[in-house]
Amino acid sequence: MSVIPRLRFAPSPTGLLHIGGARTALFNWLYARRHGGVFVLRIEDTDTRRSSEDLVAGILSGLRWLGIDWDEGPGVNGPHGPYFQSARLENYRVAVDQLVASGHAYFCFCQPEELKERREAAQAKHAGWMYDRACLHRSDKALAQLKSAGIPHAIRFKVPKGRTRFDDVVRGSIEVDNATIDDFVILRSDGRPTYHLSVVVDDVDMAITHVVRGDDHTSNTPKHVLLYEALNAPPPKFAHVPLIFGADRKRLSKRHGATSVAEFQHMGYLPDALVNFLALLGWSPGEDREMLTRDAMVQAFTLEGVSGGNAVFDQKKLDWFNSRHIELLQADEIIDKIQPLLEESRLWREEYASVGDSRTWLASIINLLKSRATVLPDFIEYGRPFLVDEVTYEPEAVKKRLLVVGLADHVAALREAYAALEEDRFDSSSLERVLRSIADSRSIKAGVLIHATRVAMTGTTVSPSLFEMVELMGRAKTTSRLKALEQFLAEQPPLDSLS
RNA sequence: GGCGGUAUCGUCUAGGGGUCAGGAUUCGUGGUUCUCAGCCACGCGACCGGGGUUCGAAUCCCCGUACCGCUACCA
Numbered sequence: 001m002s003v004i005p006r007l008r009f010a011p012s013p014t015g016l017l018h019i020g021g022a023r024t025a026l027f028n029w030l031y032a033r034r035h036g037g038v039f040v041l042r043i044e045d046t047d048t049r050r051s052s053e054d055l056v057a058g059i060l061s062g063l064r065w066l067g068i069d070w071d072e073g074p075g076v077n078g079p080h081g082p083y084f085q086s087a088r089l090e091n092y093r094v095a096v097d098q099l100v101a102s103g104h105a106y107f108c109f110c111q112p113e114e115l116k117e118r119r120e121a122a123q124a125k126h127a128g129w130m131y132d133r134a135c136l137h138r139s140d141k142a143l144a145q146l147k148s149a150g151i152p153h154a155i156r157f158k159v160p161k162g163r164t165r166f167d168d169v170v171r172g173s174i175e176v177d178n179a180t181i182d183d184f185v186i187l188r189s190d191g192r193p194t195y196h197l198s199v200v201v202d203d204v205d206m207a208i209t210h211v212v213r214g215d216d217h218t219s220n221t222p223k224h225v226l227l228y229e230a231l232n233a234p235p236p237k238f239a240h241v242p243l244i245f246g247a248d249r250k251r252l253s254k255r256h257g258a259t260s261v262a263e264f265q266h267m268g269y270l271p272d273a274l275v276n277f278l279a280l281l282g283w284s285p286g287e288d289r290e291m292l293t294r295d296a297m298v299q300a301f302t303l304e305g306v307s308g309g310n311a312v313f314d315q316k317k318l319d320w321f322n323s324r325h326i327e328l329l330q331a332d333e334i335i336d337k338i339q340p341l342l343e344e345s346r347l348w349r350e351e352y353a354s355v356g357d358s359r360t361w362l363a364s365i366i367n368l369l370k371s372r373a374t375v376l377p378d379f380i381e382y383g384r385p386f387l388v389d390e391v392t393y394e395p396e397a398v399k400k401r402l403l404v405v406g407l408a409d410h411v412a413a414l415r416e417a418y419a420a421l422e423e424d425r426f427d428s429s430s431l432e433r434v435l436r437s438i439a440d441s442r443s444i445k446a447g448v449l450i451h452a453t454r455v456a457m458t459g460t461t462v463s464p465s466l467f468e469m470v471e472l473m474g475r476a477k478t479t480s481r482l483k484a485l486e487q488f489l490a491e492q493p494p495l496d497s498l499s
Numbered sequence: 500g501g502c503g504g505u506a507u508c509g510u511c512u513a514g515g516g517g518u519c520a521g522g523a524u525u526c527g528u529g530g531u532u533c534u535c536a537g538c539c540a541c542g543c544g545a546c547c548g549g550g551g552u553u554c555g556a557a558u559c560c561c562c563g564u565a566c567c568g569c570u571a572c573c574a
Contacts, residue, residue, distance in 0.1 A: 188572040219569030288522040372536040450533040462535040
């Protein structure tokens with residue numbers, strides 16, 4: 001007996017795809033992929049005021065970027081569509097009629113403002129508040145009168161007496177006394193369903209077998225179970241996963257910096273790294289493994305491996321994952337990813353696009369920088385000296401590495417020696433040998449010349465290994481930058497005069 | 500206030516009646532070295548508190564505490 005699992009992610013397009021939502025989607029997707037199931041994407045857009053097409057598009061592209069694909073949903077027709085709640089209003093209507101007819105729900109003419117007042121008054125006294133079922137007890141005649149008078153009405157679910165329990169795959173058995181559950185509204189007076197009704201109706205219609213969602217819904221689940229029972233539908237398996245917080249253990253918000261998938265994309269994080277990091281927030285494969293490929297995650301994923309406590313989003317750790325995943329990429333893949341950034345910085349050249357010496361050269365630079373980059377834009381920053389015509393010296397670098405008596409002479413000697421090197425001997429080991437022998441013959445430390453040359457080449461005090469870098473810069477660029485340094489030094493006031 | 504949930508290094512976590520409580524990250528130190536990153540080595544660092552049960556509790560039970568969530572005609 002193998003029922004194909006059907007899972008879903010049901011975002012509400014009232015904002016960007018959030019990190020928390022992305023992880024929920026990921027867990028659903030992982031489970032579906034692990035068990036050969038179906039992953040459904042459903043858009044919960046009944047709140048037409050706050051929803052928009054742009055936001056829907058943003059969510060879809062965020063998921064695509066993360067590599068989370070769906071088997072049914074927007075753009076992918078399936079047997080259980082439509083996949084936008086705004087197009088399923090009729091289904092809710094039918095369900096409500098059924099619930100009213102079977103005595104599981106009733107009309108409520110109480111006005112929201114008045115209810116709100118009473119609730120707030122009760123809360124001010126630290127007392128609990130629940131709907132008093134005033135409308136449940138009205139006579140048929142009174143109800144008919146109110147209705148014909150055109151008073152707007154909502155429809156409430158009549159919570160039965162008793163206890164409601166369900167098994168949560170990550171939390172175990174959960175049970176509540178129905179007396180603690182309010183007769184919640186399932187259909188608003190404007191005819192729109194509330195969340196509780198629409199999720200259940202849709203999950204039933206879409207034959208969802210596993211509901212994996214955020215822990216903020218744990219407390220709502222008894223209501224949903226009651227709805228399943230009233231609708232005569234078997235409830236799915238539930239799994240409530242811990243929430244993600246900022247360092248202050250508050251829900252992730254603007255104060256914590258980036259919170260949406262799009263922001264991380266723009267900051268230069270890799271989807272594989274973000275997915276890897278997110279998967280491990282609240283889930284563990286149960287071994288001491290952290291660097292996981294998508295396939296490895298699919299293979300290892302279980303709902304039982306999801307832990308209970310809320311998790312803090314630690315961007316430092318994301319950085320680590322990103323560095324590691326960058327190292328896994330081929331230079332060519334990185335070039336493709338940073339092309340837009342290079343274009344933005346006006347550093348891109350057409351020759352890089354096609355196979356050839358230029359692209360190979362760029363790839364060599366990338367390989368030199370790979371272990372140093374934590375996010376994609378780092379390649380632009382560290383790679384800039386290779387790609388521009390001339391560099392400017394940072395004051396710090398000048399102060400630290402260029403204030404050396406006689407430096408201009410040493411640099412000139414180096415420049416001449418480098419200029420004299422045959423083109424095919426312009427390699428890192430020759431470059432190093434030449435530099436060291438010049439330093440020796442002039443009785444200065446090689447470091448002095450190395451550091452000064454680094455400033456000449458990059459304008460800064462940090463860079464990849466000098467000689468590999470110079471090799472890639474090439475003879476022409478190298479000698480001209482050394483020459484520029486000599487000129488710069490010549491324009492400086494003599495060092496002796498300072499003392 | 501009511502109801503539900505959670506609690507292991509700063510952070511993410513493994514484990515789970517007898518372990519030196521493991522890994523990762525961060526941080527610190529040393530090594531490699533021309534700087535930085537990387538890499539290697541080492542180090543700092545945790546079972547919320549109190550009661551039980553037990554020969555033995557971080558692990559099971561109860562209570563407390565803290566935190567989180569729900570308590571809307573939001574989702």
